[in-house]
Amino acid sequence: MRIKLAAISFAVAGLLAASLPLFAHHGYASYDTDRKVTLKGTVTRWIWSNPHCLLQLDVTDDSGHVVHWVAETENPTAMSRAGWTDKSLKVGDQITLTALPVKSGAPVGRIIDVILSNGQKLPGRVNPATEVKPEDTPKY
Amino acid sequence: MWKHFFVVPGIVLAALVLSPPLRSQTDKPSSSAPTEPGLDGWGRPITGLAKDRKPAPAPRHDISGIWDEPELTGIQPLGAKSAPDDGKPEHQLPYTPLGLQELKRTKPSNGSRSVLPGDTNDPVFSYGDPQGLPRENLYELRTTQVLQTPQSVVILYQFGKTWRVIWTDGREFPKDPEPRWYGYSVGKWVDDYTLVVDTVGMDERTWVDRAGRPHSADLRVEERFRRLDHDHLELTVTIDDPKMYTKPWIALDKFVFELQPASFDVREMIWSPSEYERYNKLMGNTGGDRENH
Numbered sequence: 338m339r340i341k342l343a344a345i346s347f348a349v350a351g352l353l354a355a356s357l358p359l360f361a362h363h364g365y366a367s368y369d370t371d372r373k374v375t376l377k378g379t380v381t382r383w384i385w386s387n388p389h390c391l392l393q394l395d396v397t398d399d400s401g402h403v404v405h406w407v408a409e410t411e412n413p414t415a416m417s418r419a420g421w422t423d424k425s426l427k428v429g430d431q432i433t434l435t436a437l438p439v440k441s442g443a444p445v446g447r448i449i450d451v452i453l454s455n456g457q458k459l460p461g462r463v464n465p466a467t468e469v470k471p472e473d474t475p476k477y
Numbered sequence: 478m479w480k481h482f483f484v485v486p487g488i489v490l491a492a493l494v495l496s497p498p499l500r501s502q503t504d505k506p507s508s509s510a511p512t513e514p515g516l517d518g519w520g521r522p523i524t525g526l527a528k529d530r531k532p533a534p535a536p537r538h539d540i541s542g543i544w545d546e547p548e549l550t551g552i553q554p555l556g557a558k559s560a561p562d563d564g565k566p567e568h569q570l571p572y573t574p575l576g577l578q579e580l581k582r583t584k585p586s587n588g589s590r591s592v593l594p595g596d597t598n599d600p601v602f603s604y605g606d607p608q609g610l611p612r613e614n615l616y617e618l619r620t621t622q623v624l625q626t627p628q629s630v631v632i633l634y635q636f637g638k639t640w641r642v643i644w645t646d647g648r649e650f651p652k653d654p655e656p657r658w659y660g661y662s663v664g665k666w667v668d669d670y671t672l673v674v675d676t677v678g679m680d681e682r683t684w685v686d687r688a689g690r691p692h693s694a695d696l697r698v699e700e701r702f703r704r705l706d707h708d709h710l711e712l713t714v715t716i717d718d719p720k721m722y723t724k725p726w727i728a729l730d731k732f733v734f735e736l737q738p739a740s741f742d743v744r745e746m747i748w749s750p751s752e753y754e755r756y757n758k759l760m761g762n763t764g765g766d767r768e769n770h
Contacts, residue, residue: 416634
């Protein structure tokens with residue numbers, strides 16, 4: 338029984354893992370561009386680098402579980418033009434993140450904006466218009 | 478032991494995947510454009526041009542300077558800006574049968590033929606190959622510095638910290654040259670303000686643009702740099718490859734750069750393998766296998 342339960346658990350975990358997103362910078366195919374999520378959490382890491390900057394954030398949900406979110410935005414060159422620097426966020430900062438979530442439901446997103454504890458709002462760069470709709474795919 | 482080995486990771490993974498966000502909304506997010514000029518590579522504010530500034534006349538035979546396009550439209554994520562791979566009929570390219578055949582061999586991770594990142598064969602993302610020419614003009618065209626000597630024009634591209642030389646000393650193309658990523662470029666002033674650059678000898682491994690448009694060894698690229706006035710430089714790029722396309726087509730049409738101050742320090746923009754690996758680990762593949770892009 339114990340083995341059977343373990344096997345089922347492993348299979349479910351495998352299916353869930355397989356459903357996690359595969360996506361690249363500059364693509365929006367993995368994101369649900371009709372939704373956004375707003376999360377209050379604690380910054381665990383702010384990575385100011387190419388190809389995209391990354392924010393890691395611990396969020397405690399209604400059940401008391403801590404969920405480790407990661408959200409991307411664009412590269413330092415682009416983000417510097419939206420008021421961001423490598424020092425915009427630091428470990429321990431309490432922030433509110435609004436992001437496009439990925440379709441799979443994994444705790445992964447793309448930054449729409451971040452509100453710092455002092456009320457300052459840092460806008461992300463989101464442009465789903467660069468995505469091509471399936472119906473627009475040419476037939477060669 | 479078995480229980481801990483399988484059940485605990487299963488519960489943790491399920492919690493991670495199924496945990497709902499604290500609050501969901503259904504209104505569609507809006508786009509955002511650059512909100513301020515930002516900082517240059519030295520951490521100093523980018524001043525930009527004053528809106529009411531009246532530019533001085535263009536200097537003769539001179540396109541030197543540090544050039545930028547503030548709206549960042551040089552990124553061209555869907556392929557060449559003037560012919561993006563967005564599915565619109567007016568942007569369909571005049572492929573030859575061979576061109577179509579070669580197009581089907583490229584698997585870009587953006588545009589109408591987009592594949593999953595792990596399935597792309599984009600030489601830049603899969604292998605770290607140079608973009609080469611003309612792709613350097615057609616993907617991530619950002620701050621561009623132009624230097625001139627009596628014999629040449631040297632272009633320094635921000636993306637990848639890449640440079641190339643355009644010879645303006647009147648030389649001919651080499652005979653039967655070995656292929657190069659950036660080919661062989663010669664430039665000629667056709668009037669006081671227009672430098673026309675022809676390039677041949679590009680390596681066939683490169684793509685024309687981010688959308689995987691193909692080219693052959695017969696590719697010839699024309700870049701037409703036109704100094705509109707002291708503060709503005711216009712670039713038009715034309716692709717001519719009779720093996721792949723039935724006629725020449727314009728990939729970049731009158732793309733306008735703005736002159737930056739001579740003291741502008743261009744920010745580094747290098748996609749290093751280690752940064753790629755970290756990005757893919759955190760964003761692209763939580764299963765542990767490294768992705769190509």
